Amino acid sequence: MKYVYTPEEAISIARTLFDFLTKLKLNVKVDQPLNDQAPCSTTLIAKKGELNILIEAQYQVTCDEDMKDLALWLQNQRFYAELFLATHIDTNFSGTFLKKLDQTGIGLLIIDKDGTVKIEREPKNPALIVCPDPTLKYGKYKSSVSECLKKFNQPNSFLAPENPRKDALRDMCELVEELTEKVILAVVKKGFIKRDENDVPNMRWSDQINILAAQDVYIQNQTAFVSEELKTDLHSFRNGRNLIDH
Incomplete structure (x- = not known):
């Protein structure tokens, strides 16, 4: 599988995730945008039924402007999708970084040394967020x-x-x-x-x-x-x- 946009240092993370997702029998694409209107591509896009799972592999994990823009675009379009950053277990991240993820609705996947994948932060799925009229009184x-x-x-x-x-x-x-x-x-x-x-x-x-x-x-x-x-x-x-x- 050829990675065009993923940095060299993050490819081992991407490959581990690709193997993990294919073992779940998900259809996986590499280094592609979700569609022609998406602000950027992600390392992996997996499909589980109608659910789009977007994963950006990073060696030094950061919630950069591209990922923020993508998260905002998914929210505005109310896509049935989950957006993750993924990194290795030895990565250090701050409380401020985790707060940014929570604010943007981006999830975080951690890859252990044995290839185990775990969720450090759950993402928000824009299509499943209910926002009632704020003027309603209960x-x-x-x-x-x-x-x-x-x-x-x-x-x-x-x-x-x-x-x-x-x-x-x-x-x-x-x-x-x-x-x-x-x-x-x-x-x-x-x-x-x-x-x-x-x-x-x-x-x-x-x-x-x-x-x-x-x-x-x-x-x-x-x-x-x-x-x-x-x-x-x-x-x-x-x-x-x-x-x-x-």
Whole structure:
């Protein structure tokens, strides 16, 4: 395998990583950009399903401007991708350097003397970062929502043994389901809907959503509390919960 742009001193690192990735049965390309618009190439690009894994091999590891620009470009494009720097185990790096990696979302791979590859810093995958509208208010549920978002956005690379996003999504779906029931109970108690409040806990979540959005069940010309757009969003959470459970 010919390396055109990778410095001579980093080629042994690149070769170790190439062998490691091919043993994982990943398709690997050498010294290429992700596409024609990418600001720079990386030593290796591996594919795992739809995931792009970009790795820059360095003997003396630095988070230079090219890598910062590439990380920013990936974020702006919301690419389903992970960007790593990779170096050998004897490399020294400072706390300031690690802080830069965390700020830019770049991961760090360490190659041990026996060829073992380990993750020193997890990268951020731009396509999997959830950023809600900052103007949204969550009231007393702010901490619960924040915890779900924190768990979902937690860096979790292709080498990680577990994925916390599934648990985070389940937690969020369960929270939305709980609040849907509280809303319909409040609406029934206020007398806006012709329903017995004792029936509400036995309703399926889908029925609760549909009733809240059905204008014809409201009395006294009361506008439905759930719009068609919100109804669709709530059913998306319900479908997500069903996918996780099955």
